[in-house]
Amino acid sequence: MTAIDTSYIAGVRRQRESKSRRVTLGLVLALVLASAAALTLGDFPVPPEEIIRSLFSPLTGLTNKGVDFIVLQVRVPRLFLALLSGAAFGLSGIIFQTLLRNPLASPDIIGIAHGASAAAVFCIIVLGWTGLAVSLGAFAGALLTAFAIYILAWRNGVTAYRVVLIGIGAAAMLSAVISYLFTRARLFEVQQAMAWLVGSLNAARPGDSIVLAAMLVVTLPLLIILVRGLDGLELGDDTAHALGTRVEQTRLGLMIAGVALAAFATAAVGPVGFVAFVSGPIARRLMGGAGRGIPQAGLVGALVMLVSDLLAQHALPNMQLPTGVVTGGFGAVFLLWLLVVSGRSGRVN
Amino acid sequence: MTQNHQLMAAGLHLGYADREIVSDLNLNVPAGKLTVIVGANACGKSTLLRGLARLLTPTKGAAYLDGKPIHQMPTREVATLLGVLPQSPIAPDAITVADLVGRGRYPHQGWFRRWTPEDDAAVAEALGATDMGELADRPVDELSGGQRQRVWIAMALAQQTDLLLLDEPTTFLDINHQVEVLDLLTDLVKERGRTVVVVLHDLNLACRYADHIVAMKSGKIVTEGRPVDVMTEAVVREVFGMTSRIVVDPISDTPMIVPIGRHHVEKAVA
Numbered sequence A: 001m002t003a004i005d006t007s008y009i010a011g012v013r014r015q016r017e018s019k020s021r022r023v024t025l026g027l028v029l030a031l032v033l034a035s036a037a038a039l040t041l042g043d044f045p046v047p048p049e050e051i052i053r054s055l056f057s058p059l060t061g062l063t064n065k066g067v068d069f070i071v072l073q074v075r076v077p078r079l080f081l082a083l084l085s086g087a088a089f090g091l092s093g094i095i096f097q098t099l100l101r102n103p104l105a106s107p108d109i110i111g112i113a114h115g116a117s118a119a120a121v122f123c124i125i126v127l128g129w130t131g132l133a134v135s136l137g138a139f140a141g142a143l144l145t146a147f148a149i150y151i152l153a154w155r156n157g158v159t160a161y162r163v164v165l166i167g168i169g170a171a172a173m174l175s176a177v178i179s180y181l182f183t184r185a186r187l188f189e190v191q192q193a194m195a196w197l198v199g200s201l202n203a204a205r206p207g208d209s210i211v212l213a214a215m216l217v218v219t220l221p222l223l224i225i226l227v228r229g230l231d232g233l234e235l236g237d238d239t240a241h242a243l244g245t246r247v248e249q250t251r252l253g254l255m256i257a258g259v260a261l262a263a264f265a266t267a268a269v270g271p272v273g274f275v276a277f278v279s280g281p282i283a284r285r286l287m288g289g290a291g292r293g294i295p296q297a298g299l300v301g302a303l304v305m306l307v308s309d310l311l312a313q314h315a316l317p318n319m320q321l322p323t324g325v326v327t328g329g330f331g332a333v334f335l336l337w338l339l340v341v342s343g344r345s346g347r348v349n
Numbered sequence B: 001m002t003q004n005h006q007l008m009a010a011g012l013h014l015g016y017a018d019r020e021i022v023s024d025l026n027l028n029v030p031a032g033k034l035t036v037i038v039g040a041n042a043c044g045k046s047t048l049l050r051g052l053a054r055l056l057t058p059t060k061g062a063a064y065l066d067g068k069p070i071h072q073m074p075t076r077e078v079a080t081l082l083g084v085l086p087q088s089p090i091a092p093d094a095i096t097v098a099d100l101v102g103r104g105r106y107p108h109q110g111w112f113r114r115w116t117p118e119d120d121a122a123v124a125e126a127l128g129a130t131d132m133g134e135l136a137d138r139p140v141d142e143l144s145g146g147q148r149q150r151v152w153i154a155m156a157l158a159q160q161t162d163l164l165l166l167d168e169p170t171t172f173l174d175i176n177h178q179v180e181v182l183d184l185l186t187d188l189v190k191e192r193g194r195t196v197v198v199v200l201h202d203l204n205l206a207c208r209y210a211d212h213i214v215a216m217k218s219g220k221i222v223t224e225g226r227p228v229d230v231m232t233e234a235v236v237r238e239v240f241g242m243t244s245r246i247v248v249d250p251i252s253d254t255p256m257i258v259p260i261g262r263h264h265v266e267k268a269v270a
Ligand SMILES: Nc1ncnc2c1ncn2[C@@H]1O[C@H](COP(=O)(O)OP(=O)(O)OP(=O)(O)O)[C@@H](O)[C@H]1O
Pocket: B016, B017, B021, B039, B040, B041, B042, B043, B044, B045, B046, B047, B048, B087
């Protein structure tokens, strides 16, 4: 028994808080730079001062039709869509990974993205839908799959392990459904469905961002309220309960928020692979024990999405790749790295 | 601090799925005292503790805190009065000692009242009491089993509740730290008038430190009372199915249980 100085403990806590602030600030800075690059780069390069003029042109009246069209109608919507969908994927991923205590438990691994995909392919091939209707179908598919996984995993409460196993099973089954649908389709429909499946920001319309932004405005306050419950939930159900957390309500609320984020993002840009999966672990590593890194994972998600989209557009001369191809490559490398690192230290994450 | 809160169970039934573990149990936890629960593995000690602490919903009967059924009280309010250390809590990856101990402040922090000097003081006091001060900024998953156990005790202490229930807080601890933890709990009881309930496996330490001992078998209380009054060779045989000799602890004059076992029967009888 030794007396500990309160100011020492306060110092340790402040160190943790300032590390967390530094990480957040660094990520925001990186996002600003990447956003500037996204607005500048392209077949028609726009210098920074022109971008600033154009962004403020609705207020100042200093217009330049050609440039304004490219900046305001093409690049800004695409930028917003990348930032919002990336943040939604990142948040959704880390919520599931934290709740289920497993870095594999992101929505793009445990079947939720597959549910959205199967529904979208069904809408395109069987129902002959296009555009927004497909997005709505994908959204419904994601919710339905999440619900089914939850029900199947329920046995006097849900355990992480069962959700992950059943989710991976569901993912495999839904992939089979997609393959089957392809065998029944005509070539044109297959092309259309494939384009959707890879996930892309090429078809960014202002409306997509607005729907996503509205949904983030609804979900984020809910998240901010519920995330504090993780203080207890992270320590196991009994400890959480003992600390006065409303265990089942908090967990269900967080799952609903996570599913909604994944479903909306997938509906908007398609199942862009691995963004949800990599964001949480990257944020955690950056934080290095200074916190759970939930907001930071949202920022990492936005950054990964934006940088991947930049690479997809500009890495190869004369050719645009779908964003999902780049994130897929990035995710595969990351997964290997995670396996190597965890193999060395004996644990994952 | 000394407005003693009253914890009791009346006709309490507890179980998992359709298996009943604790049946029709009545218990009055003496306020301002150290109560120790002993019993064989799987007899239902943890289950009882979880029931008393509203972590497990009773199938029949109830546990009462200050006369109110504890399950119907707002869980946050209960958490400011009653702290619990479960048998196997989980530490998140990479969390630091100070962060984990700080989680014990959760019930005291609301929407607008986040982190205060009072919280820092509670964490500092808990870390000091458990000898964990130097490790405050170390990741929990780099600690030894015993150090980890003390972090969890510190977390429960940081909650600063009048009632404290601890499930086997001394497992993984070396003999010195076991005694230190029990001394610490005794301080809480004697100096601050707290009410403490602990599950222990070491009968001799249990007898030495308990003001009130509760011996359980198959989900029922076999006997309870002051260790000198209730810990007899017959009780040990009934509860643990083991023959023993009881001698007087030379330090504290409390009962000391000397197990006999198969290989030493002759000598013990002689
Ligand atoms: N979550 C659970 N689900 C189902 N059965 C359980 C659960 N927890 C405990 N049990 C069962 O309840 C019985 C009593 O368990 P309990 O944990 O209360 O024992 P205990 O007295 O604390 O034992 P120990 O000394 O080993 O900690 C055991 O038979 C155990 O198998």
